[in-house]
Amino acid sequence: MACALLVQWYQEIPRPRTRESFPSWFKNHKKAIEQFQNQVTSRYAECTLQRLLANGEPVAKDAAAFCLGILGTWDSNPHLAAALKDADEGIRQMAAEAMWSLWFRSHEPRHSLELRRIVRLRDRRKAMEGLNTLIVEAPDFAEAWNQRAILNFKAKRFEEAIHDCEKTLQLNPWHFGAQAGMAQAYMHMRRHAAALRAFRAAHRINPHMDGIVSTIRLLEKALDEGSSAE
Numbered sequence: 001m002a003c004a005l006l007v008q009w010y011q012e013i014p015r016p017r018t019r020e021s022f023p024s025w026f027k028n029h030k031k032a033i034e035q036f037q038n039q040v041t042s043r044y045a046e047c048t049l050q051r052l053l054a055n056g057e058p059v060a061k062d063a064a065a066f067c068l069g070i071l072g073t074w075d076s077n078p079h080l081a082a083a084l085k086d087a088d089e090g091i092r093q094m095a096a097e098a099m100w101s102l103w104f105r106s107h108e109p110r111h112s113l114e115l116r117r118i119v120r121l122r123d124r125r126k127a128m129e130g131l132n133t134l135i136v137e138a139p140d141f142a143e144a145w146n147q148r149a150i151l152n153f154k155a156k157r158f159e160e161a162i163h164d165c166e167k168t169l170q171l172n173p174w175h176f177g178a179q180a181g182m183a184q185a186y187m188h189m190r191r192h193a194a195a196l197r198a199f200r201a202a203h204r205i206n207p208h209m210d211g212i213v214s215t216i217r218l219l220e221k222a223l224d225e226g227s228s229a230e
Helices: 004-011 022-028 030-043 046-055 058-071 074-083 089-103 109-119 124-137 142-154 158-171 176-188 192-205 212-229
Strands: none
Touching: 004 030, 004 058, 022 030, 030 058, 046 058, 046 074, 058 074, 058 089, 074 089, 089 142, 109 124, 109 142, 124 142, 142 158, 142 176, 158 176, 176 192, 192 212
């Protein structure tokens, strides 16, 4: 069976503790995960993992999503995006984590390392300087644009945040985080119709994002009431 070894190897990795974040778990079990990577790359092609993600048993789907997150190329984006609509909540969560992991990888490993260094900075000014430099060096690195959008949003520079989200989405149309971030920026600018469009776009990619359905309904109601009052 194509998935038997994959599932066996995956189940040998220690499971995350209660409330342990994915990055913390990854860091705490780096050696075991690296061994798993080596095992998988010796036996499985990316296209095989993509097929298992779409058609495997739940534990095989979970393992395949995890593998694509740490080993997959950009070609795995639509396959992981499809898994965001899986009936199993655990598979949806793993697919979302895998997409974020994939997005933080650039074609150039040094750019990936630099982005991870920047996002750990507590000084927003230094982080912004680092992102500006990285974007000049790697203008096709979508996640660098998204992280700058986040900083601009936190600084209440909403127009700049929207611009960076739009650039992120040009480079990575599956980026539900950028869509939702753009929607939030529009909300702060009281551009509710634009916010609704962006939230709907995020929902089409990832329909199980926290609070997105209720937010869409509230905006629809507010806009309907506003048009009725005119």
